[in-house]
Amino acid sequence: MKKASLNIPRSDRDEQTIKLIETIANQVRKAIESGKLPSIRMPVRSLDNVTYDQAAGYLELGKAERVRALTVNTARSFAQTLRLMATSRTMVESNDFATKREAYYISKNWGDCRFEEQAESDAIMDDIEAVASLHGLSRENLRFYPESHGGSVAGRLAIIDQNAKTGQLIEVDCANLGSGAYSIPRSAEHLRFRTDARFVLAIETGGMFQRLNNHRFWETANCIIVEMGGVPTRATRRFIRLLSDKHNLPVYCFVDCDPYGFTNIYRTLKAGSGNAAHVNRFLCVPRARFLGVTPQDIIDFRLQDATHPLAATDVKRAKDALQNDPFITAHPEWIAAIKQLLDMGVRAEQQALAKWGLNYVIDEYLPRKLADASRFLP
């Protein structure tokens, strides 16, 4: 983990991270010096404490706090929290990082304090992340990176990265990668972009991304296409968010027409997830809009005979969303769309458009939809 990379000056974010960790450690030490038992306050991460902030457009942690102190139940996690924070500080200093799995293995050197399973270290990491998020710092700032990489990117975009050893700038032109694509790194914080695209198209499946990329759809539509591969990973979400923020680009989402596509893939991209509510403020993409496939599209593009009946889990998921999902219930358009889908009793995949020819989606569907972006679902 020790690595000579101090020739790159620490960013403001890194200074903030170190300061936060030192502040917490100093509070603990001060309590000990004054003969009191130390404690660390952190936000409650359970779903009870998650609310939907309609103005900001994402799911957010409430005000509930819990105290981690030296009781029988929390002594172990208290020590683990401090040790993991120490690890984080050391990594910031040496400009290194650890994946969640690696963080779990680092603890194996901690004796009694070690994590028995990765779920344990993930939970402690989420706690520290929740504290950091209150100070505007993300998990990536703490130098804990997700295991899974982000999706693929292609289109009218140049990404400016740097050589981690030398600090030399590296520019990647996403329009010039042939049939391949740019892979979103685990942390996108340091990236800068240059683009003249009009919007970002986030696509659910790799197959559809492949088709649009091979036919260079982004060239004619003047856009950037991003493959999400199911529910977007944190890295993907953060990348799209940064791209959208820095260049004021609208984000359109193109997924399957089923409850999973609406409430899991699209909702997570736009408003964040309940499990990671403490970091949604960094990861959500409030500017995202739902391009398709909408239930109305099934009728408009006459896809009825390319559908599948809704499975029991689909119906359950849809009904649950209508009742409990704060994002869905805040948007009448979505309530109407889901009700329409339930009435039709079918679901349709992106690929169903191939019924009218393999490139129908490029030639007909997307241009027709993009002609009137105001009709996209919120």
Next chain:
Amino acid sequence: MSEREAKAATALEMAGKQREISVSEFFLKNRHLLGFDTPAKALVTAVKEAVDNALDACEEAGLLPEIVVEVRGRFGRSRVTVEDNGPGIVESQISRIFGKLLYGSKFHKLSQSRGQQGMGISAAGMYGQLTVGKPLHIISRVEGEELASELYVSIDTAHNRPDLHKKKRVEWDCPHGTRVEMEMEGVNQTGPHSVEAYLKQTAIANAHVSITFRDAQGKEVVFRRSSERLPPRPKEIKPHPSGIELGRLIQMLNSTKCRSLLQFLVQEFSCVGRKTALEIIKRAGKPLSGHSYPTHIAHAQAGALHRAIQKTPVRAPRTDCIVSIGEAQLLEGLHKELPADFYTVTTRPAAAYRGNPFQVEVGIAFARPGQPEIAVDASGRMRNKKSKDVDAAQELIARKDEPVRILRFANRVPLLYQQSSCAITKSVIQTNWRAYGLHQSKGALPIAPMAILVHVASVWVPYTSESKEAIEPYPELVKEIKLGLQQCARRLAHYLQHELNLQREYDSRSYIEKYLPHIGLALQEILALSDDERDAAVTKLDDALHFSRTPQRSAS
């Protein structure tokens, strides 16, 4: 008709064989009734009878008992010597006391004493005579006499009378006292039924007694007295009316010297005054009146009178006729002889069964042999105390996973045999010990490392047999014993809960302590502390932990 079968006897022939049986002959054939069934048991019983007599004599004479017991022997034969510092026995009585069954001072009065029937020591002598053919050897001196009397006495079993072999006056270094020596078939075994265990239990219930015991191997054990105060002398009493039986009432009416019923009730019973007597007579109804002549009632209206007596509430029996060991002395005895971690004793108020007053005392000694005990020091820190070594050979306290040991006493005498048929054992089993935090299977003794002591004191202890090994489970007795047990058990449960809380708290702290060094390491890494600063922080944290948790110690 086969030759093996006896010929049928005629009434005349039968009459020729019918003759009186001497009580001595009867017990010679039924020696188990007096506790002489096996050599091991016979030895303990012989010691017990001699020691009981010695203690009764010393106490009656107001002397602090000083007893020496010696058991010598091999090849299944034992010589038992019991010597006391009592008042001695007048020479003319010695042969009758030791050489005649059912001869004694205690049978005819209602008063609490160890001996009851006047049978024990002569039965022991008879047993010796039967098994090895040697008479009892007695030396006794009454204070002031120049020489002691030495006698060899055996029993003429056919006539139940003493058979004096030798008698002379001898020098003896004791100013007063009695020494009994008997030889018999007997084995001194070890364990809970040994002579030593019997003497140890005697010492528990009699804190004012000093006993020196020498065994065949020359080992000497001394049970020293811890109290210089003799227990008060029990008073002789009249029977109490509650629970008196009809036959006994009729007998009393017949033999009384009183000339009126009113006088009879007031004088022949304890706790009956004029008012109560009149109440009884009123309830009995006509034709009975205060002037009725007792002998006439005995034949005619005794039944009505008996029912009236049963129904009339009478003051509880006087307790001054019962001498309990007393909570303080009992506690002292337990502390002295049973090393344990927790003691509790209780003396119940006196009650009565069948008109006989009795009193129950219960004690519990709870030990945690081999189990660590937790000590809390002034700063609130907890430590494991080293557990005491318990002498395994002498354990009167059960091991951790064994049924409790019951130490039974009747009028301060330990009961060693027939535990299962005794009222005390039944009461222990009937008590729900699970309610007090112990393990107990249905119908069994509780499992715990402890000894339960129960003492029943009464003017007339209802033994199940003449060998005085177990107490008859009268409902009144069982009820009182159970109440005493419950009282002690409540205190025990309180103690156990407290211990459990301490143990839990200790475990909690040990668990938390494991993580303190890690907090130090993390702070060192984050704040770049020196090793000394880190250690200082961990020490402070440790202090804070123990300090902050101290008040929770007693909370449940």
